[in-house]
Amino acid sequence: EVQLVESGGGLVQPGGSLRLSCVGSGFTFSSYSMNWVRQAPGKGLGWVSYINSDSRTMDYADSVKGRFTISRDNAKNTLYLQMNSLRDEDTAVYYCAREWGVGWRRSLDYWGQGTLVTVSS
Amino acid sequence: QSVLTQPPSASGTPGQRVTISCSGISSNIGSNTVNWYQQLPGTAPKLLIHSNNQRPSGVPDRFSGSKSGTSASLAISGLQSEDEADYYCATWDDSLNTWVFGGGTTLTVL
Numbered sequence: 001e002v003q004l005v006e007s008g009g010g011l012v013q014p015g016g017s018l019r020l021s022c023v024g025s026g027f028t029f030s031s032y033s034m035n036w037v038r039q040a041p042g043k044g045l046g047w048v049s050y051i052n053s054d055s056r057t058m059d060y061a062d063s064v065k066g067r068f069t070i071s072r073d074n075a076k077n078t079l080y081l082q083m084n085s086l087r088d089e090d091t092a093v094y095y096c097a098r099e100w101g102v103g104w105r106r107s108l109d110y111w112g113q114g115t116l117v118t119v120s121s
Numbered sequence: 122q123s124v125l126t127q128p129p130s131a132s133g134t135p136g137q138r139v140t141i142s143c144s145g146i147s148s149n150i151g152s153n154t155v156n157w158y159q160q161l162p163g164t165a166p167k168l169l170i171h172s173n174n175q176r177p178s179g180v181p182d183r184f185s186g187s188k189s190g191t192s193a194s195l196a197i198s199g200l201q202s203e204d205e206a207d208y209y210c211a212t213w214d215d216s217l218n219t220w221v222f223g224g225g226t227t228l229t230v231l
Contacts, residue, residue: 037220044223044224045158045166045211045225046222047219047220047222059219061219095166100171104152104153104213105154106153106154107154107156107171107172108156108211108220111166111167111168113164114165
């Protein structure tokens with residue numbers, strides 16, 4: 001059974017840092033691209049960041065570029081999101097999601113349960 | 122403001138058929154397959170439809186998807202109370218080089 005389990009969320013002051021982790025199991029983690037998607041309280045889903053299977057390609061939403069860094073350790077089946085210079089508007093539940101497919105036919109097929117990040121003084 | 126446009130709400134009575142629309146443009150829905158997600162209250166999104174109209178294993182055949190040009194639709198037939206949830210469409214955008222989502226549709230079973 002495919003499982004993704006996030007951790008690392010919590011309360012942090014504006015300007016602070018946090019590192020999220022996502023451990024994958026039940027599949028060959030090193031074969032899949034991964035994404036982070038967030039959902040602010042009462043709001044819809046918003047894509048945050050992408051990393052391909054061998055870490056050669058990363059990308060970020062404009063709202064987090066320069067502040068967030070995505071990485072992965074395939075030996076540990078773990079995806080990370082280092083979040084620096086956090087702002088109030090970064091408050092959200094952060095989900096990791098596995099990406100299936102390539103090109104014109106792709107899907108975020110499995111999601112973790114999410115971890116809540118609250119940025120507040 | 123979401124890149125993909127969905128109605129904010131939809132409703133139906135048990136047993137009815139309900140459809141939820143999702144509108145985009147050529148660089149997203151027009152060029153890539155559409156996914157639909159169901160998010161029950163307090164839970165993570167779950168993939169309901171991928172590749173426009175394909176159901177993952179375990180998803181009831183009451184759920185179906187379609188796509189035409191730059192629009193897509195999710196249909197739910199034989200509506201049940203357990204279908205009350207938020208539904209999101211999503212696809213890749215070739216111009217933005219990002220995943221894009223609809224704003225979500227809250228389905229109420231009356």
